[in-house]
Amino acid sequence: MIRFESVTKRFRGGGIAVDALDLEAPTGKITVLVGPSGCGKTTSLRMVNRMVEPTSGRIWLDDRDTAKVRPATLRRGIGYVIQQAGLFPHRTVVDNVATVPVLLGLPRRDARRQALDLLERVGLPRELGERYPAQLSGGQQQRVGVARALAADPPVMLMDEPFSAVDPVVRAQLQDEFLRLQGELGKTILFVTHDIDEAIKLGDQVAVLRTGGRLAQVATPAELLSHPADAFVAGFVGRDRGYRALGFAAAGELPLAHEPVVTVGDALAATPPRAVDGWALVVDAERRPLGWLAVGGLGEAQLSGPVVEDLLNLGGTLATESGTLREALDAALSSPSGRGVIVDEDGRFAGTVTASEVLTRIERRASVLRQEAIESAAAEVIALQP
Amino acid sequence: MNLWSYLQQHSGDLAGWTWTTVWLAALPLLVGLAIALPLGWLASRLRWTYPPLVTATGILYTIPSLVLFIVLPGLLGTRILDTVNVAVALTAYTVALLVRIVADGLSSVSTTTLSAASAMGYTARQRLFGVQLPIAVPVIGAGLRVAAVSNVSLVSVASIIGVPQLGRMFIDGSNLSTLGPIVDGLIAFVVLALVFDGLILLGIRTLSPWAKQALA
Amino acid sequence: MSTAAVIADKFLPGLDRVPVWLNDPANWTGPNGLLERIGQHLGYSVSAVVVALLIALPLGLVIGHTGRGVFLVVGLANGLRAVPILGLLLLLVVWLSPHLHARLTVPGLIPPGGFAYIVPIEIALVLLAIPPILSNTYAGVQAVDPAVRDAGEGMGMRGSQVIWQVEFPCALPLVMSGLRSATLQVIATATVAAYVPFLGGLGRFILDGQDQLTNLRYGYPAMVSAGIVVAVLAVVVDLLLALVQRLVVSRGVAERYRRRRGVRAVPEPA
Numbered sequence: 001m002i003r004f005e006s007v008t009k010r011f012r013g014g015g016i017a018v019d020a021l022d023l024e025a026p027t028g029k030i031t032v033l034v035g036p037s038g039c040g041k042t043t044s045l046r047m048v049n050r051m052v053e054p055t056s057g058r059i060w061l062d063d064r065d066t067a068k069v070r071p072a073t074l075r076r077g078i079g080y081v082i083q084q085a086g087l088f089p090h091r092t093v094v095d096n097v098a099t100v101p102v103l104l105g106l107p108r109r110d111a112r113r114q115a116l117d118l119l120e121r122v123g124l125p126r127e128l129g130e131r132y133p134a135q136l137s138g139g140q141q142q143r144v145g146v147a148r149a150l151a152a153d154p155p156v157m158l159m160d161e162p163f164s165a166v167d168p169v170v171r172a173q174l175q176d177e178f179l180r181l182q183g184e185l186g187k188t189i190l191f192v193t194h195d196i197d198e199a200i201k202l203g204d205q206v207a208v209l210r211t212g213g214r215l216a217q218v219a220t221p222a223e224l225l226s227h228p229a230d231a232f233v234a235g236f237v238g239r240d241r242g243y244r245a246l247g248f249a250a251a252g253e254l255p256l257a258h259e260p261v262v263t264v265g266d267a268l269a270a271t272p273p274r275a276v277d278g279w280a281l282v283v284d285a286e287r288r289p290l291g292w293l294a295v296g297g298l299g300e301a302q303l304s305g306p307v308v309e310d311l312l313n314l315g316g317t318l319a320t321e322s323g324t325l326r327e328a329l330d331a332a333l334s335s336p337s338g339r340g341v342i343v344d345e346d347g348r349f350a351g352t353v354t355a356s357e358v359l360t361r362i363e364r365r366a367s368v369l370r371q372e373a374i375e376s377a378a379a380e381v382i383a384l385q386p
Numbered sequence: 387m388n389l390w391s392y393l394q395q396h397s398g399d400l401a402g403w404t405w406t407t408v409w410l411a412a413l414p415l416l417v418g419l420a421i422a423l424p425l426g427w428l429a430s431r432l433r434w435t436y437p438p439l440v441t442a443t444g445i446l447y448t449i450p451s452l453v454l455f456i457v458l459p460g461l462l463g464t465r466i467l468d469t470v471n472v473a474v475a476l477t478a479y480t481v482a483l484l485v486r487i488v489a490d491g492l493s494s495v496s497t498t499t500l501s502a503a504s505a506m507g508y509t510a511r512q513r514l515f516g517v518q519l520p521i522a523v524p525v526i527g528a529g530l531r532v533a534a535v536s537n538v539s540l541v542s543v544a545s546i547i548g549v550p551q552l553g554r555m556f557i558d559g560s561n562l563s564t565l566g567p568i569v570d571g572l573i574a575f576v577v578l579a580l581v582f583d584g585l586i587l588l589g590i591r592t593l594s595p596w597a598k599q600a601l602a
Numbered sequence: 603m604s605t606a607a608v609i610a611d612k613f614l615p616g617l618d619r620v621p622v623w624l625n626d627p628a629n630w631t632g633p634n635g636l637l638e639r640i641g642q643h644l645g646y647s648v649s650a651v652v653v654a655l656l657i658a659l660p661l662g663l664v665i666g667h668t669g670r671g672v673f674l675v676v677g678l679a680n681g682l683r684a685v686p687i688l689g690l691l692l693l694l695v696v697w698l699s700p701h702l703h704a705r706l707t708v709p710g711l712i713p714p715g716g717f718a719y720i721v722p723i724e725i726a727l728v729l730l731a732i733p734p735i736l737s738n739t740y741a742g743v744q745a746v747d748p749a750v751r752d753a754g755e756g757m758g759m760r761g762s763q764v765i766w767q768v769e770f771p772c773a774l775p776l777v778m779s780g781l782r783s784a785t786l787q788v789i790a791t792a793t794v795a796a797y798v799p800f801l802g803g804l805g806r807f808i809l810d811g812q813d814q815l816t817n818l819r820y821g822y823p824a825m826v827s828a829g830i831v832v833a834v835l836a837v838v839v840d841l842l843l844a845l846v847q848r849l850v851v852s853r854g855v856a857e858r859y860r861r862r863r864g865v866r867a868v869p870e871p872a
Contacts, residue, residue: 073758075755075757077758082749082756086750088753088768089750089772089852089854089855091771091852103758103763132852132853145753447786449836450829450832450833452790452808453808453829453833456829457826460614460620466614466815535684536683539685543794546794546809553689556686556688564696565693565696568693569693572686572693575684576685
């Protein structure tokens with residue numbers, strides 16, 4: 001656990017970077033600091049490992065007051081990942097990863113062996129170990145940066161915009177793998193970003209900071225989207241937040257409709273009876289959906305030969321039974337047949353759902369939330385009355 | 387230490403020595419620049435000419451000025467005390483130093499700027515004189531400053547082989563074992579170097595007013 | 603110009619005498635031969651460069667690391683460049699030598715009585731060698747990517763560890779090029795050492811030859827030959843240092859520097 005206790009940072013010019021910050025980053029969770037530039041998020045992060053000294057206030061790591069630990073010792077126990085990766089250009093990848101263990105006194109040979117394992121863990125081939133950073137792509141460098149921060153197995157990690165310098169496709173990949181890795185490792189992570197979408201995707205808890213270094217709101221991503229604390233947070237969280245909030249609402253038991261399916265390889269001539277409204281769902285031998293076949297568009301002459309994948313419309317997205325309302329709605333809206341394809345945990349076809357059915361669900365959930373909001377607002381008004 | 391007595395004794399020589407020193411430092415600078423500009427342009431235009439030019443300059447630098455001063459008479463058929471030897475040697479150093487800088491300076495102009503110029507209808511020639519060269523002025527100027535200060539200093543070395551100029555003061559001071567003339571000489575050379583440096587700086591500022599910040 | 607010199611000029615032996623001179627083994631071996639002079643020349647040069655390195659490298663690293671004392675680097679580099687080395691050398695000789703009475707001798711390098719003169723020479727050569735090493739080291743440290751330095755500190759390196767494990771290896775290509783240009787200048791300038799009593803080096807041939815230009819053994823051919831040997835010596839030492847640079851500079855930073863083509867620092871003739 002990282003705990004900020006009314007931490008203030010005032011710069012020599014008199015400007016305030018962080019203003020009386022109280023925040024707790026719970027153990028084993030990802031806490032994201034997000035905000036516009038100049039909101040003091042990076043300064044807050046750098047005060048944890050004392051790269052910046054607070055003007056006042058305390059920062060605790062569990063029950064240790066960081067001000068009472070020597071900076072070098074403190075930092076060797078905290079993983080640190082920064083935007084440009086900051087890899088040592090003169091050292092090979094494996095020596096970069098081995099840095100902190102060697103600083104801590106581990107024999108170089110052991111540190112290097114362990115470093116190679118870590119490379120695999122962050123999705124890099126071991127052969128890359130003998131390369132120099134300049135020979136790696138931006139995404140690879142960032143992975144090495146993460147591996148280097150993990151090398152001494154620190155319980156706490158500080159990550160300062162680690163994925164901002166790579167292109168969007170690579171960024172999404174890195175984010176997914178980061179979440180997978182965190183699922184295995186369960187580190188206490190403080191993560192800084194200016195990208196609200198990244199904050200919502202990665203954070204167990206999101207702290208929104210406003211210019212001048214004041215905390216605007218700390219909440220789970222879902223809460224942030226559904227209940228922004230004020231106009232600043234609402235503006236920062238941005239448009240489409242009603243829709244994006246559905247990404248945190250479990251779909252629950254959807255009314256799945258049965259749907260006759262066609263298995264790839266079946267005779268085309270046999271498909272018309274299995275089509276509904278001119279569309280038939282095609283699955284593979286394992287009953288995994290492959291795409292939709294526009295049976296209505298095929299003339300008599302074309303109804304010969306087998307069903308092949310080339311004939312399929314691949315426009316629809318898939319949603320899982322245990323997924324979110326956002327996935328389910330998207331599956332319905334994107335499906336060429338208008339029927340969203342739902343699969344089970346193993347990716348096998350479970351049933352279809354229409355957009356109006358999902359919307360009914362959304363509307364029912366919204367009315368419950370509205371009722372709750374009225375009650376809590378009433379409670380607040382009562383509490384405010386003298 | 388008396389700084390004046392030596393100057394008084396040699397008041398008749400001082401003007402001549404100063405003049406020799408100034409032209410020995412200045413002329414090679416101008417001639418060197420005139421030769422280095424087209425050569426540097428060539429090296430920036432035809433990339434294959436760059437490595438041999440850089441290598442050649444590197445080798446030239448390893449030859450001490452004193453050595454060049456005494457080898458040149460053999461090569462040029464000049465007399466050993468002829469000031470031409472000094473002028474030619476310093477010109478060679480200046481060219482060597484500037485060719486690479488001119489080439490680097492011209493190729494350091496961003497391709498965006500160059501394509502913008504071409505897109506607006508500049509011919510290759512207009513582009514060189516209207517865009518590339520002006521933008522490279524601060525870089526070339528900085529090289530010229532190094533060359534000027536180093537030339538002034540090298541002129542004094544020529545006094546070892548007896549070319550009469552301000553460097554004589556060092557030799558005389560050494561022969562007489564008195565500090566006065568040596569300090570006089572040091573002051574004279576430093577002042578001369580500063581004057582050269584200041585003049586070139588002034589020239590660069592006039593030619594590239596936009597780069598003031600970069601020079602500070 | 604003396605009449606003797608005018609006459610000598612007219613009968614200056616041609617450069618074709620130079621190979622003849624260099625081919626004569628008698629000019630190489632024995633006391634005051636080329637080999638002995640080369641040894642002295644290298645002795646003066648290498649000791650000066652080593653002392654300069656010991657002073658300038660730590661200073662440059664600390665200045666680059668802390669950012670304090672930058673004016674010292676800039677001032678020293680620009681100021682010393684304007685001072686003619688011959689004047690500085692002779693100033694030190696006239697000023698210091700009468701006060702140095704130690705009787706230290708090193709066979710082949712410092713002859714009896716030479717100590718009073720080797721000190722000013724070495725000081726002048728050290729002063730000559732410091733600016734390129736100092737300013738290149740400083741520039742090299744300054745050029746280290748701030749993110750790399752930040753990462754080093756963030757991982758718990760102490761100041762000295764950041765300097766020696768991160769900044770120094772990253773700055774090494776520039777440090778080495780500073781060392782190389784300092785060495786070139788010192789080897790070239792050590793020729794002037796012969797102007798001072800008791801001392802030798804390859805400059806001896808050049809200085810002594812002036813009084814007897816037409817002499818085929820000690821005159822102009824010897825001067826030019828010695829000059830050529832100085833240049834060859836400088837090239838050979840530079841190649842050796844280039845080899846050292848290959849060995850000590852990490853491939854990771856060497857490749858980066860090769861890729862980054864910009865306006866480089868220029869060495870100066872001496």
